Amino acid sequence: MLYLSNDDVDALLDMTGCIESFEHAYRAAFDGSAINGRRSDMITATTRDDNAVYSLKMVGGVVPGSQIGAVRINSDILSFPTDEGRTRKVKVPAAPGGRWVGLIMLFSSETGEPLAILPDGVLQRMRVGATSGLAIRYLARAEASTVAILGSGWQASAQAMAAAAVRPLSEIRIFSPNHDNARAFAGDVERRLELPAKAFQSPEDAVLGADIVLCATNSLQAVFKEEWVKPGIHIGSIRDGEIDPGALLKADNIVVHDPGNMGSDHLVVAKGLDHKEGRKEVNSDPRLAAIASAPSLAALVGGAASARRSADEITCFLNFHGLGYQFAAAGAALLARARAAGRGHQLPADWFTQNVHS
């Protein structure tokens, strides 16, 4: 039973390895051997703050070809501050030391034994990036070389890494409402990816001439506008609402991460907190109905949905919500590397198994 830190994950798991592990897992999911459990989000009161709620989430999945099952647990205090009439959802770092709580446990599908426990932050960022990267592999033009990133945060950098892992990039163009952040991010991208990166003062300028546009923001308002759509572009989004519905309507080929994962069946909300539920991110545009019937990334990878068909096709990938088997797939890759590198702390294995069964 191995404990791995976020630093371990950062040192061990690279974007290319993560994308490869996902390609295998999506193919296995398409053929029905890899599966996701039903995810569940539980929302209750917390006495911490009248305007906050407690959120306990679980997702799980198994990739038997990699001999790994995974469960991810998030335990968050959510608050809902209102700024200038708009309500944001904020994860409060309420754990001791001002910290957050997300954990992944990996299990052997051969013996049942727990193999590892780790915080989810670094792997989660890598997961979101690798998912976008896998979609780019199938949907962007083969010669796509210019990427625009809208956003400069935690997720944006993984999006840049993912695009660079699957296409021969020559330039990364960045826009963030905070130009200093955009410039710092550009410098970081240049160093990490050894690619020219430039911060722009307006999103239009960043998007202009880009073959691929990746939205990676915290915005609940559309950041990619309808008028920026042009033939041959690939547009990606990691959050419902980032892309203007008008732009979505112009797309020839939309793929979603998993249509079965886009509803709200997973949500169980304690009585009296229904008003908080209404504040979660939901794209209420009626055109979402069409998107819900779009093919999944598993169908795309498995060959049942069309990859890019022409140089002019407008493609779009909506990368919403994690899937349990992603944590199993990335976890298997991570574990192999941790063992090879001798990284992580061993916990007493007997602590996490037992001589009785229930």
Add this chain to the structure above:
Amino acid sequence: MLYLSNDDVDALLDMTGCIESFEHAYRAAFDGSAINGRRSDMITATTRDDNAVYSLKMVGGVVPGSQIGAVRINSDILSFPTDEGRTRKVKVPAAPGGRWVGLIMLFSSETGEPLAILPDGVLQRMRVGATSGLAIRYLARAEASTVAILGSGWQASAQAMAAAAVRPLSEIRIFSPNHDNARAFAGDVERRLELPAKAFQSPEDAVLGADIVLCATNSLQAVFKEEWVKPGIHIGSIRDGEIDPGALLKADNIVVHDPGNMGSDHLVVAKGLDHKEGRKEVNSDPRLAAIASAPSLAALVGGAASARRSADEITCFLNFHGLGYQFAAAGAALLARARAAGRGHQLPADWFTQNVHS
């Protein structure tokens, strides 16, 4: 972050404390403040054995009044041996050292932080017993003094403890197909509960004259027969199929643990394993339809379903499947005692929280 062993749980958590914690939790569930997540069972192939499958289960729940959220994970290799034409489901102790894997994690609903991790075996047995005990408190005659237990295994002893915790017992009557097991169990019950306990050669003899009959077997065939039903009896069962459907039809007042928990929506089975799914315990009797509309234990505790109405009423409690908030409730009681007693191993808290969020 506390690690507790099964020995710690055994030393710390008593049946009376567990029943009290449940009574509070069911009341909170009835008023809507405590909730269960959607449970999920994932079944895939395992290369261990062609006739075996891998099963990864997750359940979760939150009792905000106790400031605890809980997730329980079971990671099992299941095999399906056939003896004399009948197929049994066996949990294979496939983890190193011939061990099984079930874990509970407890989280603070005030800070989100993980508070404890522990194997689930001892708590699970206590949980099943305490659930039956809570039902006995509401459904058995107040002066019930004689209990028959059908079964002599791991769960049977918790059923005896539970009945003794809520009724002034004078005698425990035991039947098991293996009489040596029944006698050993009787001796154990006498020592533990300081009550007369007797092993019988036939189930009829054990049941004869008992005010309460508790079935706690691994049998997939009915062990409690229709002709043993008599006025005023309370019948309990921990497994679908233990009670003859004819006996269920004679009951005046049936309460189930949670009707929402009795379907198979939670089951996700990898392609090609459907034949294994068919082998799980399912009561296919058409009369199950009526049982599925029976009130829940939460409704009983909350006052929306009738407790015993007369000395002659025939009552029945079907204690199938765990509920996530039970692990939170028992976990809160356990944690309070572990802290008071200074038991368990402290793990580095920072390992299980993080300075990033996802």
